[in-house]
Amino acid sequence: MTNNQQVLKFVNDSVALCKPRNVVWITGEEAQLEELRREAMATGELVKLNEDLLPGCYLHHSAINDVARVEGRTFICCKNEEDAGPINNWMDPKEAYEKVGAIFDGAMKGKTMYVIPYSMGAVGSKFSKIGIEITDSIYVVVSMNIMTRIGTKVLETLGDSNDFVRGLHAKAELDADKRYILHFPEDNTIWSVNSGYGGNVLLGKKCFALRIASFQGKNEGWMAEHMLILGVENPQGEVKYIAAAFPSACGKTNLAMLIPPELYKKKGYKVWCVGDDIAWIRVGEDGRLWAINPENGFFGVAPGTNMKSNPNALMSTKKNAIFTNVVHNLANNTVWWEGMDKNPPEDALDWKGNRWTAASGDKGAHPNSRFTAPAINCPCISSEFEAPNGVPLSAIVFGGRRAKTAPLVYQARDWDNGVFVGSIMASETTAAATGAVGVVRRDPMAMRPFVGYNMADYFAHWINMGKKIKNQPKIFNVNWFRTDDEGNFIWPGFGDNLRVLEWILARCEDKVDAVETPIGYVPNAEDINIEGLDITVDTIKELLTVDKDMWKEETAGIEEFYAQFGDRLPKELSAQLDALKAALK
Ligand code: GTP
Ligand code: SPV
Ligand code: MN
Numbered sequence: 001m002t003n004n005q006q007v008l009k010f011v012n013d014s015v016a017l018c019k020p021r022n023v024v025w026i027t028g029e030e031a032q033l034e035e036l037r038r039e040a041m042a043t044g045e046l047v048k049l050n051e052d053l054l055p056g057c058y059l060h061h062s063a064i065n066d067v068a069r070v071e072g073r074t075f076i077c078c079k080n081e082e083d084a085g086p087i088n089n090w091m092d093p094k095e096a097y098e099k100v101g102a103i104f105d106g107a108m109k110g111k112t113m114y115v116i117p118y119s120m121g122a123v124g125s126k127f128s129k130i131g132i133e134i135t136d137s138i139y140v141v142v143s144m145n146i147m148t149r150i151g152t153k154v155l156e157t158l159g160d161s162n163d164f165v166r167g168l169h170a171k172a173e174l175d176a177d178k179r180y181i182l183h184f185p186e187d188n189t190i191w192s193v194n195s196g197y198g199g200n201v202l203l204g205k206k207c208f209a210l211r212i213a214s215f216q217g218k219n220e221g222w223m224a225e226h227m228l229i230l231g232v233e234n235p236q237g238e239v240k241y242i243a244a245a246f247p248s249a250c251g252k253t254n255l256a257m258l259i260p261p262e263l264y265k266k267k268g269y270k271v272w273c274v275g276d277d278i279a280w281i282r283v284g285e286d287g288r289l290w291a292i293n294p295e296n297g298f299f300g301v302a303p304g305t306n307m308k309s310n311p312n313a314l315m316s317t318k319k320n321a322i323f324t325n326v327v328h329n330l331a332n333n334t335v336w337w338e339g340m341d342k343n344p345p346e347d348a349l350d351w352k353g354n355r356w357t358a359a360s361g362d363k364g365a366h367p368n369s370r371f372t373a374p375a376i377n378c379p380c381i382s383s384e385f386e387a388p389n390g391v392p393l394s395a396i397v398f399g400g401r402r403a404k405t406a407p408l409v410y411q412a413r414d415w416d417n418g419v420f421v422g423s424i425m426a427s428e429t430t431a432a433a434t435g436a437v438g439v440v441r442r443d444p445m446a447m448r449p450f451v452g453y454n455m456a457d458y459f460a461h462w463i464n465m466g467k468k469i470k471n472q473p474k475i476f477n478v479n480w481f482r483t484d485d486e487g488n489f490i491w492p493g494f495g496d497n498l499r500v501l502e503w504i505l506a507r508c509e510d511k512v513d514a515v516e517t518p519i520g521y522v523p524n525a526e527d528i529n530i531e532g533l534d535i536t537v538d539t540i541k542e543l544l545t546v547d548k549d550m551w552k553e554e555t556a557g558i559e560e561f562y563a564q565f566g567d568r569l570p571k572e573l574s575a576q577l578d579a580l581k582a583a584l585k
Helices: 005-018 030-043 093-104 138-147 152-158 204-220 252-256 262-267 311-316 415-423 455-468 494-508 537-544 548-563 571-584
Strands: 022-025 058-060 074-076 112-120 129-135 164-170 180-184 189-193 223-225 227-233 239-245 270-275 279-283 289-292 297-301 322-324 327-329 334-336 370-374 391-399 409-411 426-428 440-442 474-478 515-517 520-522
Touching: 005 093, 005 112, 005 129, 005 164, 030 058, 030 138, 093 180, 093 189, 112 138, 112 152, 112 204, 129 138, 129 152, 129 204, 138 204, 138 297, 138 322, 138 370, 164 204, 180 204, 189 204, 204 223, 204 279, 204 455, 223 455, 227 252, 227 279, 227 391, 227 494, 239 252, 239 494, 252 270, 252 297, 270 289, 297 311, 311 370, 391 415, 391 494, 409 494, 415 455, 415 474, 415 571, 440 548, 455 571, 474 494, 548 571
Parallel strands: 022 112, 058 322, 074 180, 129 164, 164 189, 239 391, 391 474
Antiparallel strands: 112 129, 180 189, 223 279, 227 239, 227 270, 279 289, 289 391, 297 370, 322 370, 327 334, 409 474, 409 520, 426 440, 515 520
16 A cells, blocks of 8 residues: 555564554545444444434444543653653653563454554645554544544655654553553654553544644644634624633533524624644744644543533534444434433443443443544534644633632733643543542643643743744633532533633733733623523622632642642743732732
8 A cells, every 4th residue: 555664664563563363454445444344343343323313323332441541551651751751651662662562462463453544634734744553443443534534545645754653552452451551752653552442542632643742743843732623703704713721521522512602693603613622733924823623523522412512512423423332222223321311211231231221320321431423524613624724823721620719711911821821720530531530630731641741841832832923812711610519510601601702702802801810810790791691790700709818729739730840840930820929918
């Protein structure tokens, strides 16, 4: 399929290591993919769903001990440990190749090795980058076909170039004790073994498009971020673009596809989705930031997705989608999950494949069960989805899950203050990664699990980028998750988040005033439109309060977090922290 000597060497070396029975190059042709789906159906790896209700859709289960990203087993393997920084796990590259090479040795005996050429970003665009993923999993092949652009055309675009990311994946024994997700940023290489869960094995996504790409971006002067990209079209037909970074399972897919509240729809507002998880961002010739979504599909959280919360996501899954670890409704051969509707199926299997009814009190779908769905299925996909240069950003928004402390929305004073706001993000952990759920942890720019180098250098890169952007976007922080004393969310969220985006865009155009607080600019409560909501201005006031005592506690946490970076922390950020402390006095 190619004469590219570097690609051939990579494949030959992988064959020598993994010792598969045979090698299949993925062309991207539908006939080949269909044959693979049939093979996977025969082994039970994929279950074909009801062709009338869910055409082209399949159900898949990952192993019971393999249902989320494994941050504890994810490593950055660069020569100097300090370059991985205090947040990442580090392994010496030589040791990593030896130790994990022994696990890959013979891992594909008796199996087929698939070689998937893929492009992150539209094929041939100058912002795009190419990867080759080698895998022993048909699930990976058919999912990469949804999540990226794959096949012969990618190899043609690559030509003789050595500029591609080498990804090697083997499910091997799915042994959790030998599971490793390794990144070698200095070698453009990813090794993933003993997992079959999406985030660990669809190597174009977090492994390449964030961990490797963030390292490339630092060296090449651009940014790879864990951000959705959306366009808000106002009644005059103008579209403004916003990129937003929220930690895993904190609302990116939902915001990216939001349906405007009735009132806004009537006025003519529309929201267009460019991306729901990852943004590659560069400085354009006009001095603005321009963002592309390098992915071609959505790997979305299933539970809670319904016709009310996110109809666009649900519609995106209605054809050619793959569901993982959801409930199998045997009555009509479809799928179900908690929060889809109020009618759990009676005749069903849970995510583990056991007979299940809701009456058992157990969850039928795993909390991190997901779908992979083609982006083109999304009813609100942006006309700029494939635009080779991306879309210009008016605003960057950070946000997390905070029961208290963070107000509904506030604006940073300037770029450096915005970098500070992003760097101090904290959020309650979710089911997207293994480990405890609901624990508040620092998750700077929602990138804690995804920066492929030292987090302090990543902060410095953000500060440096600011100097290169003549027309800087404004930076904000949002929190949809503030709760009352009974633990209920106060803000309605979802579609109504557009009310907050409206304020954000008005700020970008200097159309509305704000109140200065120690942490930044907060709206006047009256400037958040609550028409049609059954909450009062007083509730908005409560959502916007900045509690000085809580923030004093917060600064202590930030200080502790920053301390681990020592001298490598940019001085701009320690100055920002000092300024915040002074303002809180
Ligand atoms: P990843 O795919 O892991 O990166 O997640 P994500 O950031 O795309 O999160 P997603 O949009 O899938 O939402 C995760 C969970 O947050 C779901 O259970 C949603 O129902 C819930 N959620 C999303 N937006 C809101 C909101 O505005 N308010 C509330 N209360 N919950 C929300
Ligand atoms: C996330 O956890 O942020 C996801 C899902 O988007 S995964 O691909 O597993 O990383
Ligand atoms: Mn994500």
